Amino acid sequence: MGKTLAEKIWSEHVVAAAAGEPDLLYIDLHLIHEVTSPQAFDGLRIAGRKVRRPDLTIATEDHNVPTLNIDKPIADPVSKLQVDTLRKNCAEFGVRLHSLGDVEQGIVHVVGPQLGITQPGMTIVCGDSHTSTHGAFGALAFGIGTSEVEHVLATQTLPLLRPKTMAINVEGSLKAGVTSKDIILAVIAKIGTGGGQGYILEYRGSAIRALSMEARMTICNMSIEAGARAGLIAPDQITFDYVQGKAHAPVGADWDSALTYWKTLTTDIDAKFDKEINLNADELAPFVTWGTNPGQGLPLTASVPNPADFSNAEDRGAAERALEYMDLKPGTPLKSIAVDTVFLGSCTNGRIEDLRSAAQVLKGKKIASSLRLLVVPGSARVRLQAEAEGLDKVFLDAGAEWRSAGCSMCLGMNPDQLKPGERAASTSNRNFEGRQGKGGRTHLVSPLVAAATALKGTLASPADL
């Protein structure tokens, strides 16, 4: 029997295997940031260990850094200590670091692909659950905890039990105004936040193949919101074209060898997935979440559901709690919900294509006076590219705030937070209680819906303008 793509990559990275034990897996790339690494470096120091492969390790500052006045010292002393600790650790252990102000600084999952160090067939880890983003290149990429960060720093390997595989087949073509964000929100609504637990997801089908690399990254990014540690897409010409020419892409004879290998990275025709899910792209519409977990989503044209209509007691209880937290009443049309803040950014939707698509909606118009629009590029390079294209002008003319790169309001570790009771339409990945600031309420949306909502003041798609 043939192998799935995930099984192929897994097998090629097994260093040691024994019956009844986890496989010891080699890690090709380890991404680091300030929040989940300090205790890992401390562990190395206490044990007198070194970083085994600094040349397969790279760090950036993203989670708690400010997006305003980045040329000044970080105002919050606790954030500053954490960033200073990363700088000290990277210097001591010889790890490459892109600090605030550096052109390659930015969200770790934006930086890897833009440097060309994210490539097909690799194993990639980071102390961040959205590492699944890199799966868009046909890499096996997943988030790890701090104990595992220390393990990879010390040994460049991880002991792991082999997950099962699940195919997410998306056939057909997306209607205008429907994006890859809507595909993944629909997938999560269908299988639930626990649906992918224990699986590696492979997104397949004509609708997936038609997507750009950046749109594919948005889908793989949110695999974790479906409960799966990793999600991937077989590499194709779109992938190869995206990687070619990037700073760390192979060149010359190396490119030819790499390409020959990358072309083998598909699921064999006779391979069998442990589970398959089917979705029809033709039927998808712009999606929005109404609750406090990413599985609580509906098409924008729907209304807030009635908890009494859920047959399962857990779902009913969760819906009741969510509506109370979100201050929403059953039957309210989603399009009538007014927001205070629109956040455009994050490792899900903070890339240049995301900014372009939002700018196209906003061009020559003004945002509603009742709200603020925060535009936070995923990396310093994305910011520069946007400025070169004049997108910053479009955002500023529309009344938006144009910020520097970082995770920002996706998780509110820096000063970019919602106030208690404030409501946001956000292109990020998590609508958990308090995620974007204590007491804040989040509706997850695509960049197109974010831009249209900013203009209208209530949840809207460009077709509603």
Next chain:
Amino acid sequence: MEKFIKHTGSALPLRRSNVDTDQIIPAVYLKRITKNGFEDGLFAAWRNDPAFELNQSQYKAATVLVAGPDFGTGSSREHAVWALQNYGFKVILSSRFADIFRGNSQKMGLLTVLLPQDEIEKIWQVVESKPDTAIAVDLAARTVSYADATLNFVIDDYTRWRLMEGLDDIGLTFTKINEVTKFEEKRAVYKPKTLPIR
């Protein structure tokens, strides 16, 4: 890591599904650079509510958390495990755990036990009517016992052995480090490196 063989303690019933790691420990508490002192941040937002279980005196001594399904979803932050341990929890019972959270727990010696949801419901009912009910979790026998009930649970042999011995994964991997070196010698030359900077 401390050895885990058997633990007996009272329980805290947490009747909520999808308790994500942002609820277990909000992001604002993640700025510390040590592994201790996170107990203040445990369920920080919910603790503002006097009715929240953690604030109720009858559950103050609880060391076993009995949680709803999909516990620990979301962010990979191991701080969630540290916060639970710093507060005093030794065992979490649930019908479903998020993969990364479960992995992090197993690295730190916080035991996560999978039980069917109907058994979790029964434990909730018993603990709610009699909060000082002792719950005994025996990793050697793979059982959870309380009142008159004894339930078996499944955990893979390797993880069980590692937890019972209190073994550190990094030390175990170093016993195979020659195999890692051999693997590295065969790696394809076109695989990217972060250094030197290009």
